[in-house]
Amino acid sequence: MLASPEGRRQHLPWVNDIQARLKGVDLRPLRAVIPPSGYIPDFLTPPPGTAPASLTAELEAVRATAPEDFVQEVAWMTADTGTPPAWRAGAASLHRQMLAGPERAIGRLTDQLHTYWRLALEPYWRRLQRELHHDIRSRMHIMEGSGAASVFSSLHERVGWDGSRLSVHSTYEFHNKLDGQGIVLVPSIFCGSEVLTMLPPLQSMVVYPRPGVADVWRRGSTERPSPLAALVGRARASVIESLVMPASTGELAAEMDCTPGAISQHIGVLRDCNIVVSQRVGRRVIHSLTETGEAILRSAAAG
Missing domain, CATH: 1.10.10.10 (Winged helix-like DNA-binding domain superfamily/Winged helix DNA-binding domain)
Structure with a gap:
């Protein structure tokens, strides 16, 4: 969200607060793997397991990224035409350093994720988590009453379900059979109007925007x-x-x-x-x- 200024308006109370918190904190390596648009490396968002994980466990999952996977994903990001050319040019030297020393880069990025969490998300986490769980519970009630098709059709206008196939309108082309593996549905406060996907060999995952995110900050301030x-x-x-x-x-x-x-x-x-x-x-x-x-x-x- 911070990399995409056009989406900040509905999050202004949060943005104004954390910009002051982040002043003087060097997050350039972390920003170099999160483009304003286009592919974001999958190692940054490990899919959730069957039980709630602590922040420590989530960070350790990132830290355990295999160097060869890291190199492949960062190289894919730098070659993705969906990322802005000016952003790629500005981050090129950092990308070269990461590709030359993936183990060091993984450790540094994990530490920066922890710093970012502590400054930008932890002060708001109970509120954000409550809103996300409310969305999940609401959709579970829809599923109990109307079935999974109603849940899929209500996620977002870019998501479609025809009874046997889930489609997400995207600039990328990919087809895959689930073969019983299922899909994890993840509500997000910060993905804006985007619907994000995680693809095999990782757990298939669809990240969709939680409706009414501006109300999250209003409820906290009035x-x-x-x-x-x-x-x-x-x-x-x-x-x-x-x-x-x-x-x-x-x-x-x-x-x-x-x-x-x-x-x-x-x-x-x-x-x-x-x-x-x-x-x-x-x-x-x-x-x-x-x-x-x-x-x-x-x-x-x-x-």
Whole structure:
């Protein structure tokens, strides 16, 4: 998004904040593998597994990129006519260094991804993750009621489904049989109007824009009256709304800027009302919404 100024308008609250955070941080190598348009090397976006992965695990997947794969993908990017010529010319010296020393380049880029995450994404991550999980849950409800075809047809105008074949309108030409491997659907806050694809031999993946991304920043910057707050009080309404994405007591306390003890009291009441369920995962207790809690949240949002 930062490399494509024409798409920034709907993200201005975020852009204005992180440009100040990133001032003085040299991210030129990372920018040299993320063109404003055209092919972006696949090693930067490892497809998600069946279980949620930590940031550390995601970064280690990038760090474990085979040097020969790195060289192939960077070379493909530099030869892609879909990337702007001026951008290729400006990054040419960095590309030569990367191709000459892929192991060092992989390590440096992984470290820069971590720096970028810490400055630009981590402060907003709970909000972004909540919005993405809300989109996923909404599409799961569509699938339960109307089947997979309704989900595919609602992803984006560039995505089509004819009952046996999924097509994505793109400047690239590629055909592949899934042979039972399936497709991972990934909502994105930042892909703009693009629909991005990951192709074999990696897990097939379609990244689509989450609708209404401008509202993500508006919801974070304005106070809107909540019908849930009128029903259960502002604090418990905030807990319910935050648990669109399962969280621990500590995470909820940090997000809501209150004590863990207060969160525990609210969780206890909501659990007694069958709105929240708690489950131990390793050393943490994770809270999530029950079906009743999700129904209450959907009804309040619809209202």
